[in-house]
Amino acid sequence: MTSNKQPTAAMIVIGNEVLSGRTKDKNIGWVAEQLEQNGIKLVEARIIRDDQETIISTIKEIFKLVDYVFTSGGIGPTHDDITTPSIAKAFDVSVERNKEALRRLQEHYKGTNIELNSARLKMADIPKGATLIDNPVSAAPGFNIQNVYVMAGVPKIMQAMLDGILKNIKFGKKTFSISIACEIGEGNLAKGIGEIEETESDLEIGCYPWFKSGVIGTNIVVRSINEDICNRAADKVKTLIIDFGKTFTIIK
Amino acid sequence: MTSNKQPTAAMIVIGNEVLSGRTKDKNIGWVAEQLEQNGIKLVEARIIRDDQETIISTIKEIFKLVDYVFTSGGIGPTHDDITTPSIAKAFDVSVERNKEALRRLQEHYKGTNIELNSARLKMADIPKGATLIDNPVSAAPGFNIQNVYVMAGVPKIMQAMLDGILKNIKFGKKTFSISIACEIGEGNLAKGIGEIEETESDLEIGCYPWFKSGVIGTNIVVRSINEDICNRAADKVKTLIIDFGKTFTIIK
Numbered sequence: 001m002t003s004n005k006q007p008t009a010a011m012i013v014i015g016n017e018v019l020s021g022r023t024k025d026k027n028i029g030w031v032a033e034q035l036e037q038n039g040i041k042l043v044e045a046r047i048i049r050d051d052q053e054t055i056i057s058t059i060k061e062i063f064k065l066v067d068y069v070f071t072s073g074g075i076g077p078t079h080d081d082i083t084t085p086s087i088a089k090a091f092d093v094s095v096e097r098n099k100e101a102l103r104r105l106q107e108h109y110k111g112t113n114i115e116l117n118s119a120r121l122k123m124a125d126i127p128k129g130a131t132l133i134d135n136p137v138s139a140a141p142g143f144n145i146q147n148v149y150v151m152a153g154v155p156k157i158m159q160a161m162l163d164g165i166l167k168n169i170k171f172g173k174k175t176f177s178i179s180i181a182c183e184i185g186e187g188n189l190a191k192g193i194g195e196i197e198e199t200e201s202d203l204e205i206g207c208y209p210w211f212k213s214g215v216i217g218t219n220i221v222v223r224s225i226n227e228d229i230c231n232r233a234a235d236k237v238k239t240l241i242i243d244f245g246k247t248f249t250i251i252k
Numbered sequence: 253m254t255s256n257k258q259p260t261a262a263m264i265v266i267g268n269e270v271l272s273g274r275t276k277d278k279n280i281g282w283v284a285e286q287l288e289q290n291g292i293k294l295v296e297a298r299i300i301r302d303d304q305e306t307i308i309s310t311i312k313e314i315f316k317l318v319d320y321v322f323t324s325g326g327i328g329p330t331h332d333d334i335t336t337p338s339i340a341k342a343f344d345v346s347v348e349r350n351k352e353a354l355r356r357l358q359e360h361y362k363g364t365n366i367e368l369n370s371a372r373l374k375m376a377d378i379p380k381g382a383t384l385i386d387n388p389v390s391a392a393p394g395f396n397i398q399n400v401y402v403m404a405g406v407p408k409i410m411q412a413m414l415d416g417i418l419k420n421i422k423f424g425k426k427t428f429s430i431s432i433a434c435e436i437g438e439g440n441l442a443k444g445i446g447e448i449e450e451t452e453s454d455l456e457i458g459c460y461p462w463f464k465s466g467v468i469g470t471n472i473v474v475r476s477i478n479e480d481i482c483n484r485a486a487d488k489v490k491t492l493i494i495d496f497g498k499t500f501t502i503i504k
Contacts, residue, residue, distance in 0.1 A: 017458050019294045020427070021284030022473060025277075028299065032273030042271045044306075045299040047280065050458075054296075077439040078459040079446030114468075119442030154461065175272070187329040190371030194331035206269050206302075207330040209406065216366075221274060 005202075005225055006172030007067035009035055011045040012058060014073040014083050015153055018047050026155045027072045034162055039172035039225075040068065050074055055086035063090075063148055068169065070162070073153030075142060077119040083150060084143075088127035091145055098126035101141050108139030134164045176230040177223045179251045182241045185209070186218040192240040193220060200229050205237070219251065257454075257477055258424030259319035261287055263297040264310060266325040266335050267405055270299050278407045279324045286414055291424035291477075292320065302326055307338035315342075315400055320421065322414070325405030327394060329371040335402060336395075340379035343397055350378035353393050360391030386416045428482040429475045431503045434493045437461070438470040444492040445472060452481050457489070471503065 011031045017023040028045045035042050043066060048054050055074075063069050074083030088095045101124040109116045123140035126132065133142030133149060135157055142151045142161050151161040182189075186209045197205045206221045220237050224230040241248045263283045269275040280297045287294050295318060300306050307326075315321050326335030340347045353376040361368045375392035378384065385394030385401060387409055394403045394413050403413040434441075438461045449457045458473045472489050476482040493500045 015458075016456065017460060017473065018280075019284055019297065020429075020475070021281055021286075021288045021294075022429075022431075023460070024281040028270075029273055029276040032271055034273075036273045042273075043301060045271065047297040049295060076459070076461065078442040079449060080458055114437055114439070117439060117443075120439035122442075177272075177274075179274075185366055187366070187369060187372035190330040190374075191369075197331060204268065206274075206332055207328070208269060208275070209328065221269065223272070 006039050006041040006175070007170060008041050008043045008065075009068040009070060010062045010066045011042060012062065012069065012071040013045070013047040013153075014050060014055060014071055015047070016050050016080070018073075019049060027153070027158050030155065030159060031070055031072075031162060034166060036175060038166055039174045040169075041172070041175075050080050050082055052082055052086045052089070055083060056090045059087055059090040059148060063146060067147060069148040070151060070165075071148065072151045072158045075123065075140070075150060075152055077122050081122070084125060084127065087145065087148060087150055091127065093128045093130075093145070095125045096128050097121070097124055098130075098132065098141075101126055101132060104132075104135075104139045104141060133161050136160050136164075173225040175223050175225055176227045177221060178230055178234040180220045180222070180234060180237050180241070181210075181217060181249045181251050182220070182244075182246050183215055183217040184241065184244050184246055185216045188244065189218055189220070189240065192243075193237065196233055196236045196240070199236075200224070200233060202226050203229050203233050205233065258291050258293040258427070259422060260293050260295045260317075261320040261322060262314045262318045263294060264314065264321065264323040265297070265299040265405075266302060266307060266323055267299070268302050268332070270325075271301060279405070279410050282407065282411060283322055283324075283414065286418060288427060290418055291426045292421075293424070293427075302332050302334055304334055304338045304341070307335060308342045311339055311342040311400060315398060319399060321400040322403065322417075323400065324403045324410045327375065327392070327402060327404055329374050333374070336377060336379065339397065339400060339402055343379065345380045345382075345397070347377045348380050349373070349376055350382075350384065350393075353378055353384060356387075356391045356393060385413050388412050388416075425477040427475055427477055428479045429473060430482060430486040432472045432474070432486060432489050432493070433469060433501045433503050434472070434496075434498050435467055435469040436493065436496050436498055437468045440496065441470055441472065441492065444495075445489065448485055448488045448492070451488075452476070452485060454478050455481050455485050457485065 130143040130145040137157045186207045204223045208219045222233045382395040382397040389409045438459045456475045460471045
């Protein structure tokens with residue numbers, strides 16, 4: 001069962017290179033974990049093309065459905081970096097040279113042999129009214145407009161930006177989670193686990209089968225924003241396993 | 253620029269465990285690579301919750317927009333495996349015990365100490381009119397209904413199912429791709445690369461910055477379904493790099 005007591009979020013990865021398989025996305029998993037730890041429920045993730053119409057329609061559809069939208073990718077200096085103007089269009093605002101973003105880029109490139117040319121200056125162009133998101137790695141900021149947080153695609157930069165964002169947004173109750181492993185096939189556990197889940201509200205149990213050197217087993221993940229419910233359900237799962245004459249392991 | 257000469261596809265990963273960050277998705281990257289190698293263009297990927305309404309609305313929205321939809325996850329024996337009935341509902345058909353699926357499960361479990369109980373029998377329930385997708389790993393089949401291919405979530409099983417599917421569907425022209433690395437910041441290359449892309453149709457160039465031990469550089473990926481266009485554009489990129497007084501490396 002799902003709970004309404006946590007803010008919800010969606011993650012949008014923008015980049016042809018992920019859809020071609022050339023780059024394996026690492027941002028969704030990272031964002032998912034960080035949000036989970038902070039009591040925000042990631043309800044959907046999408047990977048979309050560097051295509052203006054697609055970005056606009058996706059943002060327009062998603063931003064109304066969740067409390068927070070996070071995007072990664074497409075805010076660099078090259079021709080295929082079209083996230084900023086596309087998101088501005090989605091909210092019907094113009095893009096303008098942002099003085100503070102410009103100052104940060106000038107500061108960053110000062111004393112290097114890298115020229116702040118017109119391509120790099122593009123990274124100081126920010127939708128009107130948006131708030132900057134700090135980039136402690138390479139200066140060029142992300143931005144926040146409405147409930148949309150626009151981050152870089154490079155994982156190291158995205159992670160640093162997300163750290164900053166998470167200091168300033170509203171969290172929900174943290175989800176408690178207990179993972180239990182046993183050497184019982186999920187087909188044998190199915191009935192009992194289904195019954196345990198039905199006994200409580202605000203409880204979610206997932207079963208994930210595994211096969212290791214000829215042994216079949218299942219990891220059972222019990223989740224709730226209520227610690228008592230989580231513990232109680234985990235105890236029932238342990239009893240179920242013992243009733244099968246097997247032992248269990250709590251996994252990290 | 254995009255080309256219309258390849259069939260298009262979308263990938264839908266169904267699973268709360270991916271959105272909670274507990275499981276890192278490996279299926280999207282795999283499917284993306286396989287499709288790329290087979291001339292099918294992956295235009296979007298989504299990760300959605302094990303939630304009936306969400307699965308139904310996502311499938312109903314997506315199946316009209318692309319030539320092929322691939323899903324992974326949620327076809328096992330436990331209470332949280334709700335993909336099959338949800339997709340049946342999306343196409344307004346009933347789910348029935350499939351005789352061939354049942355035969356495969358019986359065959360698979362015969363002579364093992366695993367009981368084909370009611371939970372496992374659920375895996376023989378298939379939407380009416382759907383075609384089975386072979387599962388050479390653990391027997392329980394996926395299925396194909398309309399243009400939607402429903403696969404297991406366990407990567408090893410999903411990969412085996414996809415292998416089978418790809419033998420039977422229509423391919424497009426293969427995409428040719430050349431990746432070129434150089435030690436030039438993408439901000440310096442931006443103008444030149446943008447100009448090269450504009451000179452050709454059916455050409456897509458992506459720029460991906462990297463930072464290694466204090467050196468900044470860019471990987472430039474040139475892609476086209478036309479080999480001549482791909483080679484010609486790659487030559488122009490190489491010339492651009494040489495004009496900067498730098499060398500390039502072709503990367504795999």
